Amino acid sequence: MGCTRISGSSINPGASFYNKVPQIYKVMQTVINRSMVQGMILDMDGVLWRGDQAIGDLQRIFEIIDNIGWKVTFATNNATRNVQQYIDGLASFHVRAQPWQVITSATAVTHTLTSRFQGGGAVHIVGEQGVIEACAEHGFYQADTDVKAVIVGFDRNLTYEKLRKATLLIRSGVLYIGTNPDLTFPTPEGLIPGAGSILAAVTAATGIQPVVVGKPEPLMYQIALERMAIPAANVLVVGDRPETDIACAQQMGCLTALVLSGVTNAAQAAAWQPVPDIITADLVSVIQMFSGES
Secondary structure, eight states, rough: OOOOOSSSSOOOEEEEEETOOOOOOOOOSOOGGGGGOOEEOOOOBTTTTTTTTOOOOHHHHHHHHHHTEEEEEESOOOOSSHHHHHHHHHHHHOOOOOOOGEEEEHHHHHHHHHHHHOEEEEEESSSHHHHHHHHHTTTTTEEESOEEEEEEEOOEEEEEEEEHHHHHHTTTOOOEEOOOOOOEEEEEEEEEEHHHHHHHHHHHHHHOOOOEEEESSSHHHHHHHHHTOOOGEEOOOOOOOIIIIIIIHHTTTTTTESSSSSSSHHHHHHHHSSSOSEEOHHHHHHHHHHHTTT
């Protein structure tokens, strides 16, 4: 299929770069002038990489973004890594990032905890080091009794005992926080259970709905917009999940690009309402449009 040209001055990243661009599936007929965009919020899993495999030439993609002059933040529901680990992961693909640019659902967890509980305290965490370390940095430490909150997220070392402890604490009346509702997680082998699947088990056992702090709730994007100091209407959000990345962006009034390089296929993308501004193969294709190449 063809694509709508994005108006604005052109930069040429080189023909060899675009020879590798997959087919563009669909672009809405509304023209987005490049001058409308001042920054980007990028999801990571399913947009930049699957597992440890890059999706496209990330070094070249970010060289083009730098040449255009856009600010960039990264907003991921995946709280298994800490901010420095994400910076190191980007660096492994020759992409430089600063700590202020990386926002995870653990960032949203600590923002929520500090707004409710001054001075830190005991919490119970079902999750991995990213959220555990983020909580510790803000004075919240892992415990099994007398806790202020239970935080449940993606945990690849999940056991029945962890589910049991979390269930009993939540049933006792403790605040129940979910990092994010993503039911699946993309890997090179295929989709595996995500944080939302673990939340579903705990919710079924407790009868209590969590306070979800990651996408599609607005907090992570609010933090990103504040850090970039750019209005929502001038930010393009690129994500692979319509129910989280795109829904959150649409709530906030951002421009949206849904890519098919992660968990969403073309039929699912076409069915999403409201329709995203752009539906296309991957981040490379998004950058192709804004660089003026056909």
